[in-house]
Amino acid sequence: MTLRMAIPNKGRLNERTVELLMKSGLDLGEDWGRRLYISVKNQDLEVVFVRAQDVPELINTGAVDFGITGWDQVAESGYKMQKLLDLEFGYCRLSVAVPENLGMKSPAEIPDGCKVATSFPKLTKSYFERIGKKVKIIQVSGAAEIMPYMGVSDIIVDLVSSGSTLKMNRLIELDVIVKSQAVAVCGKLEAEKKEAVTDILDSIRSVIEAEKKIYLMADVPVKNLKAVEKACPGIEGPTIMNIAGRDDMVAIHVVINKCDVFDSVNKLKKLGGKGILILPINRLVA
Numbered sequence: 001m002t003l004r005m006a007i008p009n010k011g012r013l014n015e016r017t018v019e020l021l022m023k024s025g026l027d028l029g030e031d032w033g034r035r036l037y038i039s040v041k042n043q044d045l046e047v048v049f050v051r052a053q054d055v056p057e058l059i060n061t062g063a064v065d066f067g068i069t070g071w072d073q074v075a076e077s078g079y080k081m082q083k084l085l086d087l088e089f090g091y092c093r094l095s096v097a098v099p100e101n102l103g104m105k106s107p108a109e110i111p112d113g114c115k116v117a118t119s120f121p122k123l124t125k126s127y128f129e130r131i132g133k134k135v136k137i138i139q140v141s142g143a144a145e146i147m148p149y150m151g152v153s154d155i156i157v158d159l160v161s162s163g164s165t166l167k168m169n170r171l172i173e174l175d176v177i178v179k180s181q182a183v184a185v186c187g188k189l190e191a192e193k194k195e196a197v198t199d200i201l202d203s204i205r206s207v208i209e210a211e212k213k214i215y216l217m218a219d220v221p222v223k224n225l226k227a228v229e230k231a232c233p234g235i236e237g238p239t240i241m242n243i244a245g246r247d248d249m250v251a252i253h254v255v256i257n258k259c260d261v262f263d264s265v266n267k268l269k270k271l272g273g274k275g276i277l278i279l280p281i282n283r284l285v286a
């Protein structure tokens with residue numbers, strides 16, 4: 001039973017998606033960058049590279065079993081899909097933005113008849129219907145920010161991440177329609193395929209979790225062990241090991257959050273910790 005997966009072939013989501021697949025142990029080979037389609041060498045899995053916008057369509061038609069794309073694309077497609085995993089990158093939001101000089105402060109001030117440029121016509125239409133505004137939607141495939149200045153539209157609905165592009169184009173964000181990040185999604189799947197997809201996603205999840213943690217090893221005085229355990233509690237408490245020929249010191253191994261490294265190392269040093277080693281973790285299977 002060969003599984004088929006669609007992932008973005010270029011753009012913002014491509015690089016990290018490929019990185020996650022490779023780190024999770026899928027062998028995409030050397031020349032994945034030049035191909036639109038590959039058979040994963042060590043799994044019964046075919047990966048198809050398509051535009052992020054096309055991933056929901058491929059899933060919906062059954063051409064692939066599952067895929068990775070932005071949640072915004074899934075929402076815009078209107079297809080009923082199951083979100084399998086948030087991938088914790090590609091964060092952005094689909095927002096309504098207006099030129100500064102219009103002086104609008106809230107969506108309630110958008111006048112009926114307003115022209116809205118967007119590459120998300122379906123989400124835009126349902127948003128304005130929801131807030132009871134009659135607008136004219138002008139579909140563009142990119143660079144919506146420039147449209148008000150070209151006289152094509154009055155306002156825009158576009159993806160925003162930091163907000164710097166809006167600022168550069170003198171646009172003000174009035175409302176958020178959808179919050180998005182990269183996700184793994186599937187349509188209806190038979191049980192056997194669902195299980196195989198779950199195994200792949202568990203593996204990807206283990207990579208994402210591992211990236212947030214580090215492995216810390218240190219020799220610490222036995223007399224301070226209680227305080228050391230408090231300083232570095234780890235997932236289920238540190239592993240404690242004897243050191244040959246020493247009864248005053250033990251070795252501890254512990255998994256800690258990356259953001260706690262600085263504090264933990266300082267606390268360990270104060271508690272007499274020696275030979276402190278910090279190592280990366282490739283996968284963390286809880």
Ligand code: AMP
Pocket residue numbers: 008010011012013051052069070071072073090091092159160161162180181182
């Ligand atoms: P692409 O058009 O192939 O670069 O991919 C666009 C996808 O990247 C979108 O559907 C979003 O899910 C995601 N993304 C994240 N931040 C942004 C942003 N600031 N602008 C556009 N797309 C973004």
